[in-house]
Amino acid sequence: xxxxxxxxxxxxxxxxxxxxxxxxxxxxxxxxxxxxxxxxxxxxxxxxxxxxxxxxxxxxxxxxxxxxxxxxxxxxxxxxxxxxxxxxxxxxxxxxxxxxxxxxxxxxxxxxxxxxxxxxxxxxxxxxxxxxxxxxxxxxxxxxxxxxxxxxxxxxxxxxxxxxxxxxxxxxxxxxxxxxxxxxxxxxxxxxxxxxxxxxxxxxxxxxxxxxxxxxxxxxxxxxxxxxxxxxxxxxxxxxxxxxxxxxxxxxxxxxxxxxxxxxxxxxxxxxxxxxxxxxxxxxxxxxxxxxxxxxxxxxxxxxxxxxxxxxxxx
Amino acid sequence: xxxxxxxxxxxxxxxxxxxxxxxxxxxxxxxxxxxxxxxxxxxxxxxxxxxxxxxxxxxxxxxxxxxxxxxxxxxxxxxxxxxxxxxxxxxxxxxxxxxxxxxxxxxxxxxxxxxxxxxxxxxxxxxxxxxxxxxxxxxxxxxxxxxxxxxxxxxxxxxxxxxxxxxxxxxxxxxxxxxxxxxxxxxxxxxxxxxxxxxxxxxxxxxxxxxxxxxxxxxxxxxxxxxxxxxxxxxxxxxxxxxxxxxxxxxxxxxxxxxxxxxxxxxxxxxxxxxxxxxxxxxxxxxxxxxxxxxxxxxxxxxxxxxxxxxxxxxxxxxxxxxxxxxxxx
Numbered sequence: 001x002x003x004x005x006x007x008x009x010x011x012x013x014x015x016x017x018x019x020x021x022x023x024x025x026x027x028x029x030x031x032x033x034x035x036x037x038x039x040x041x042x043x044x045x046x047x048x049x050x051x052x053x054x055x056x057x058x059x060x061x062x063x064x065x066x067x068x069x070x071x072x073x074x075x076x077x078x079x080x081x082x083x084x085x086x087x088x089x090x091x092x093x094x095x096x097x098x099x100x101x102x103x104x105x106x107x108x109x110x111x112x113x114x115x116x117x118x119x120x121x122x123x124x125x126x127x128x129x130x131x132x133x134x135x136x137x138x139x140x141x142x143x144x145x146x147x148x149x150x151x152x153x154x155x156x157x158x159x160x161x162x163x164x165x166x167x168x169x170x171x172x173x174x175x176x177x178x179x180x181x182x183x184x185x186x187x188x189x190x191x192x193x194x195x196x197x198x199x200x201x202x203x204x205x206x207x208x209x210x211x212x213x214x215x216x217x218x219x220x221x222x223x224x225x226x227x228x229x230x231x232x233x234x235x236x237x238x239x240x241x242x243x244x245x246x247x248x249x250x251x252x253x254x255x256x257x258x259x260x261x262x263x264x265x266x267x268x269x270x271x272x273x274x275x276x277x278x279x280x281x282x283x284x285x286x287x288x289x290x291x292x293x294x295x296x297x298x299x300x301x302x303x304x305x306x307x308x309x310x311x312x313x314x315x
Numbered sequence: 316x317x318x319x320x321x322x323x324x325x326x327x328x329x330x331x332x333x334x335x336x337x338x339x340x341x342x343x344x345x346x347x348x349x350x351x352x353x354x355x356x357x358x359x360x361x362x363x364x365x366x367x368x369x370x371x372x373x374x375x376x377x378x379x380x381x382x383x384x385x386x387x388x389x390x391x392x393x394x395x396x397x398x399x400x401x402x403x404x405x406x407x408x409x410x411x412x413x414x415x416x417x418x419x420x421x422x423x424x425x426x427x428x429x430x431x432x433x434x435x436x437x438x439x440x441x442x443x444x445x446x447x448x449x450x451x452x453x454x455x456x457x458x459x460x461x462x463x464x465x466x467x468x469x470x471x472x473x474x475x476x477x478x479x480x481x482x483x484x485x486x487x488x489x490x491x492x493x494x495x496x497x498x499x500x501x502x503x504x505x506x507x508x509x510x511x512x513x514x515x516x517x518x519x520x521x522x523x524x525x526x527x528x529x530x531x532x533x534x535x536x537x538x539x540x541x542x543x544x545x546x547x548x549x550x551x552x553x554x555x556x557x558x559x560x561x562x563x564x565x566x567x568x569x570x571x572x573x574x575x576x577x578x579x580x581x582x583x584x585x586x587x588x589x590x591x592x593x594x595x596x597x598x599x600x601x602x603x604x605x606x607x608x609x610x611x612x613x614x615x616x617x618x619x620x621x622x623x624x625x626x627x628x629x630x631x632x633x634x635x636x637x638x639x640x641x642x643x644x645x
Contacts, residue, residue, distance in 0.1 A: 222645075241643045244603040276645065277544040278600035279321045 017120050019104070025126040028097050031069055036088040036120055040109065042079065048072040049106040051090050058103040065095040066125075072105050097129035195234035196302040202227040203294050212287040220287065221272040224294050228265075235301050245269040261300050264293045321542055325599035331537045332597045334526055338386055341522040345382045346375050347513070348506035354595065355497045355612055356383055356471070360531060361538045362591035364494025364584060365450050365470040367435075367485075367616060372475065374499045380431050380471045387531060388524045389428030390465065394446075396438040398481065402445035406455045420457050425449050428465050428528055432472040436482040446470065447489050467531045487575075487619060494584045495609070496616035534594075541590040542600040546645035548586070551606055555582045557638045558618050569637055572629055574619035581617045588613050603644045611635055 017038035026032050040046070051072045055061065070091040077085040088107060094100065104120040175185055184190050203224065212220040229240040232248060236255065240248050249266050257265075268290055274280035282290075335357065342353045352368075356379060359366045368376050377393060384391030394405060407423035424430065425446065432446055449455050450470050454463045472493065474485075490496070502510065513519065557564040559576030588609040593601045611632060618631045 239640065242640050244607060244644050246604055273602050274600075277547060277602050278325075278542060279544070 017118060019120045019123070021102075021123050021125060024124065025128060026094070028127055028129045029093065029095060031091050031093045032125065034090050034092060034102070034105070034123065036105065036107070037077075037085070038088075038107075038118060039083050039085050041111075042082050042084055044084075045110045046074055046086070047108045048074050048088060049108065051092075051105050054103055054106055060101055060103070064098070064100055066100060066102065067093045067095065069093050072107075074107070092125075094125065094127040097127045100125045100127065195231050196298050199227050199231035199298045200295065203291055203298070207291045212282075217275050217281060217287065221275040221290065224290055225269065225272045225276075228294055228297065231298055231301070235305065245273050255301075256304070257297075258300055261297050265297050268293045321599060324540060324542060328537060328541065328594060328599040329597055331534055332594050334530060334534070335595050335597070337525050338383070341386045341525060342379070342382055344520045345522050346379055347509045348502040349375055349379065349499065352376075352379055352497060352499055355495055356380065357595055358588050358591045358609060358612075359471075359495055360467060360469055361534060361594055362494060362584075362587040363467070363535055364587065365492065366472070367490065367493040367496045368471060368473045368499055369476050369496065370473070370499030371501070374501065376471070376473050376499060377431055377433070380429050380469075382522045384429040385522045386524060387428070387467075387526045387528055389467070389528050389531075390426075391429040391431070392424035392427035393431040393433060394424050395433045396435050396442065398437060398439065400438045400442045402442055405442065405445050406449060407457050409458045418458070420460070420462075422457070422462065423455075425455060426462070426464060428467055428469065430468075430470045432470055434475060435472040436474050436484055439483050440486070443483065443485060443489060446472075447492050451492055465528070467528055467535070490616045491578055491580050493616065494588060495612040497612055498615075538587075538591050538594045541593050541598075543586060543590060544600070544645075547589070547601050547603065547606065550603060550642070550645050551582055551585045551589070553642045554606070554610065554614075554638060555579075555585065557642055558614065558634070561638075564638070564641055566637060566641055569634055572621055572624035572627075572634060574621045576619075577614055577617040581614055585609065585613045607639055610639060 017036050019034070019036040022033040022035065023030075049072075050068075052068050055066060055068065068090060070089075072088055072090040074086055074088045077087050079085075088105065090105065092102075102123045102125055104122045107118040107120070108115060109118060110116075171185075178185055178187060182190050182192055206220060206223045206227070211223075225245075226241075229243075229248070232238075232240040232252070236251070238251055240251075243251065249262075249269060252262065252265075271280070271282055271286060271290070275282060338357065339353060342356075343350075346353065352375070355366060358364075360383070370376060381391050381393075383389075394400075403423065405423045405425050407421050407426070409418040410421045411417075412419050430446075435443060435446070449464060450468075453468055454461050456462075475482075501507075553564070555577045557566060558573060558581075561567065561570045561573065585606060589601045589605040592605040592608050593599070596605070598605075614635050615631045618634060620629065620631060620634075624634075
């Protein structure tokens, strides 16, 4: 008897749950929250039965399309003087119009080994539908996809890139075109020294330095032959720098050179080879004569070139 | 003073190289055409190198070397390489003599001044190695004793370029041991007509013996003294280096065609052969022409071609031409 009194004291010590729908009337497809607030002493075990199960077990709804959007969940709100304030919430929706008597959600609790169900009141929900006047209703056209205007920020990098590429191509074309006309990039004429002038300058420098007098015959003859090879390469267009002396003379055979100039040049190249590769020391006279032989050849070849150019013009 | 030395050397070479003209004359008596082959034989002989010949059968390869042996009064042996040949068939072996009741050495055909290794690629690697080792060491070990090969010692190996089946191609490292690789071409029309005439008339001139092997050994020491300027040495190094690093010489286009470049042996051989060529031309100093004259023979078997080059039918000769056309002559 004392135990029953104690149990009933404990059970009835809690407040009566406050349960309500946030809206008692909704449009079809709208959502509504069902909130239940209640208090329990600390340490009481609680368990919420899924509302879907409760709905399925209910016979009064008879298949009405009440949907559980978010099922029953219990949260602690506060804890005061050993009492927990709790709040159970779920979200419902309906896709049938009409008035529905919703069964109460089931929350089980157990105190000191004794289990029971929390007493919650069922709720009524009225689901309205949209009234369509079928006589005046006119459906709207489906709207096409919205087209947003292209912004400057989107286009600007591509425009700049195209301009840069065009500028580079133009600069390359101009450089090549100007180079062909012996002009620099800005259109100013570039003075290219004719090959015979370059050769004669080098030979004159060697003549004035007279390095053979200080035992540098090898450098002296290397300088003369290099100047001549460079000139021959520019004048006749074959790679004289990569040819041996005899190969150069062979290539000059058909160039209609004066016989004496050809023979002198041949002799000079042969002597240069001896100096360069056989430690030969030529006489002073040979050294003095080497430059005039080279100069004669350059002058003759240049004059020949001028005559050829004149003949071409006459043609 | 140095000038006098070169003059003296020139005079000495003028005197010592007189026999070159006689050898050429005697060779030309017997061999019609093939001047290039005769010249290369002389280069090999004077530069103490060996020759690898590639050419079709019947191009007077054997006749050339046997005639040279006749002219120099030297011992000549011909070894026909076959798949069943053994190293002892070349270098010799120990044979048990029942009479003396002991082993005695039987020297092989390699013990001669001139050896013609005919179709060297018909024998397996072990036989090739035996000959190539003898070529390198100029000595042969049989049993416990080492025997020096006679001086001068010149090996001329031949390869047939068309038959590849059942052959054992010489590995690159072995090819490197030949100083020169000579490609023997067909004689010209006039030369071939002259050959027919000689055979029809059954007139086969004989070469006279005009030299002794000792003369060649002495001439070799003179060839070693031929002056090579530092500029020529640099030119040789440039040519050889251009096969290894074509990029550095503005030959990027052939970089992908070369699998491996010429070895330092190529530089040594190029220098030796250029000196011998200068000697043949009766000069006491080397000029760039001498290097260019022997360049193809020295380098053609020392450059490895890539698959790309082979697919495009590019030969080592093409690459050497590219190189000598770009490397500046001193």
